[in-house]
Amino acid sequence: MKKVDHIGIAVRDLNAVLPYYTDTLGLPLMKIEEVESQKVRVAFIDAGNVKLELLEAMDDQSAIYKFLEKKGEGIHHIAFGVENIEQRMEELRDKGIRLLSDKPNPGAGGAMVAFLHPKSSNGVLYELCEKE
Numbered sequence: 001m002k003k004v005d006h007i008g009i010a011v012r013d014l015n016a017v018l019p020y021y022t023d024t025l026g027l028p029l030m031k032i033e034e035v036e037s038q039k040v041r042v043a044f045i046d047a048g049n050v051k052l053e054l055l056e057a058m059d060d061q062s063a064i065y066k067f068l069e070k071k072g073e074g075i076h077h078i079a080f081g082v083e084n085i086e087q088r089m090e091e092l093r094d095k096g097i098r099l100l101s102d103k104p105n106p107g108a109g110g111a112m113v114a115f116l117h118p119k120s121s122n123g124v125l126y127e128l129c130e131k132e
C-alpha cells in the first residue's frame, strides 16, 4: 500500500453537511460528483495529507443506503492508494482475504477501486484505489 488516499464518511444529506466541513472546519471542497457504478454522490474535501470523501446514497440500492439504515452516519471506509491494483488484489486473495469483486471497478475521480470485506479485515471496510 502506498498511503491512505481518502477516508469515506457516510452522510444522509450531502448539501446539509457540507457547510460543517467548509465553514466550521474551514476545509476546501475539491469537487462533487456522482459515481453511477456505486450509486453514490460524493464530495471530496481536502484535509491536507488525506482527503475526506463524503458519501450520499443515490437510491436504496446503494451500499451507503444500507449502511445508513443499519449504523447511521459516520466513518464508512478507509481507502489505500495503490499501484497495480489487480496484482494487489491477487496478493491479498492469495493471503486468504475476501475481496468484494473479482476485478476492480470504476470509482470516483476516474480511479479503479476494489473493496476488502470487513469480515476479512477485522471489522474495517478497506478500499484499494488506483489513479491513472
Ligand code: CMX
Binding pocket: 008, 035, 038, 040, 042, 053, 055, 063, 064, 066, 067, 070, 075, 076, 077, 100, 107, 108, 115, 117, 118, 119, 123, 124, 125
Ligand atoms: N464497515 C465495517 N463493517 C461493515 C460495513 C462497513 N462500512 N458495512 C457493513 N459492515 C458489516 C456489518 O456490520 C455486518 O456485520 P455483522 O454481520 O457483524 O452485523 C456485515 O458487514 C454485513 O453487513 P450487511 O449490512 O449485511 O451488508 P452487506 O453484507 O450487504 O454489505 C458490504 C456490506 C461491505 C459487502 C457492502 O457495503 C459493499 O459491498 N461495500 C463495497 C462497496 C461500497 O461500499 N460502495 C459505496 C462507496 C463507494 C465509493 O467510495 O465510491
